[in-house]
Amino acid sequence: MKILFTICGRAGSKGIKNKNLRDFLGKPLAYYTVSAIDLYLKQHNDLEYDIVINSDSDKLREMMDKNPMRKVELIERNSSLGGDTVGKVDVIFNCLEIMEARKKCKYGMVVDLDITSPLRRVQDIARVITTHQETGADVTTTVATARRNPYFNQVKKVEHGYKKVIDSNFTARQQAPEIFDMNASIYAYKPEFLSSGKGVLEGYVECVEMYDTGILDLDHINDMELMQIIAKYLFDNEEEFAEVYKNI
Template identity: 30%
Template sequence: MNILVIIPARGGSKGIPHKNVKELNGKPLICYSIDAARQLTTDENICVSTDDDVIIKVVEDYGLKVHFKRPAELATDCAGTNGVLLHALEFYEKQGRKYDVVVLLQPTSPFRETKSLKEAVALYTSDIDMLVSVKEAATNPYYNSFEEDAEGLLVISKGDGTIERRQDAPKVWEFNGSIYVINSTRLKEVGLSKLNRIRKYVMDDLHSIDIDSMFDWYMAEKVISSHLIEN
């Protein structure tokens, strides 16, 4: 497959200022995803999409060329990932480089393993829209998850409420934000939100850590300092 790895990294992080270049265990956060991408393909097929000059400098000091600066309208708080991916694909297509597959690696997932990334890509086939990494959902809607009814009373979110043990409930998965393997043709046809033929790749909670807040950051540091994971 002809693969383009896209690492989206806008500069306007609110929860953790300049999160993408903040050092985790002595290495800028974004560099963990660059290292993972380099185990999958060559630098010419790795795209860091950013609007931020500081991020560009950090990435290029790490040896990866940033070929374009993301437009401001794709770097606002309201801008979605779909536009970022399409913009990157269009940039390369104008250079005569077309890609069958986009592998999206969020820089906020520093603990994804090379093994997981390669296994996920290997599971992808061209007859699906997307393969995504998941973990077992922390809250199962069939058990111990409730919503309000018309009277303002709590009712079980899904099912008939007869499941008494969590292990008896059907397994439910949630995206962990680590790996997305996307059919680029379908992405251009219908957009990211309408991709519906989706296959999963399961990861454990530890390797699924997604850094979105300072609490998440402290947890990541604790994982490293406790030698629970190799980095």
């Protein structure tokens, strides 16, 4: 089976200006994703693969082309896929179509890794790929245990005051169904599912749980600052996180 690893990044950002081009603890943020893929492939020398970056940013494509770890194929994103309302699945499918035509091959799996998730471990990638293969899921993605539960301690505004997001009689969190946050770090897709036009959660989905406090959404400059504080601690104390940093 041949795997296509996709990395998708737009130019600019509304929350953090040019966040895909920024440094993270002194190293390019985008290189953390390539480093994690590189370390996974070093553990699987017999795996057939390609890595591709799809972006409308000339600077990001140039940066990835010059990365010191693995060859990354370049795709200049079509302007029709650059708007705020375009789903990432459409971009990933575009990667698949272009790369199958370019390499004259068929991929058995597409694995997408988000640039803004620098705190992933090699074992996270391995678990997603293994789970995807073993279950036959349409999509396998990563999650973290939610710190709040809509059955118990989340509320929504209604016409008169507030009420639980989901009506229930649970008096303890442990009684409520287990809830997870999607952390948008790693996704594995069946190629045929990508071509179906369905949304990420519209097929058979499996999940792999990741280390929770290591994953934040980089939507505001404060998020970047906080994540770097967490990252520094993890790199100093947890070798599974540190190896990705050291490998760049």
